[in-house]
Every structure is written in structure tokens, then in C-alpha cells.
Amino acid sequence: MTMLIVTHEVRFARDVxxxxxxxxxxxxLEDTTSQPFFGEQSSERVRQFLNLIEI
Known part of the structure; x- marks a missing residue:
């Protein structure tokens, strides 16, 4: 089963x-699996975004 979820809940996205x-x-700006996205981001904009929130 495939689900498309649009969320601003970053912890939820990281977990599921x-x-x-x-x-x-x-x-x-990014289209990747969750591990690289939340681990070693390639985009400066993603790093800026994730640094603004607590994950």
C-alpha cells in the first residue's frame, strides 16, 4: 500500500x-529517502529548515 501524506510535522515524517x-x-528541492534527508542533507536549504525545528 502506498500513502501520500503532506505534513509539517517533521518528527512524524522522520518516523514513518x-x-x-x-x-x-x-x-x-529534495526528493530522497528519509535516512539521507534527516541525516546528511545535501541541500543548504534543508539544513536551514531542520535547524529551525527540534527533531
Whole structure:
């Protein structure tokens, strides 16, 4: 079964997502599995976003 969930609850996304699509300003900036996204992000914008929240 596949589910598409749109959320701003980052902890929830980290816990359940198999894939993360990060959008900013209507553009897709990251499309990856959750481990690299929450681990070693390749995008400076993703790092900025994750540094603003507690995960």
C-alpha cells in the first residue's frame, strides 16, 4: 500500500516516511529517502529548515 501524506510535522515524517519530498516556494528541492534527508542533507536549504525545528 502506498500513502501520500503532506505534513509539517517533521518528527512524524522522520518516523514513518520511506521517502521525503521537500518543497520550498512551490519547487521540489529534495526528493530522497528519509535516512539521507534527516541525516546528511545535501541541500543548504534543508539544513536551514531542520535547524529551525527540534527533531
Amino acid at each position: 516516511a520511506g521517502r521525503v519530498v521537500f518543497m520550498d516556494g512551490g519547487m521540489v
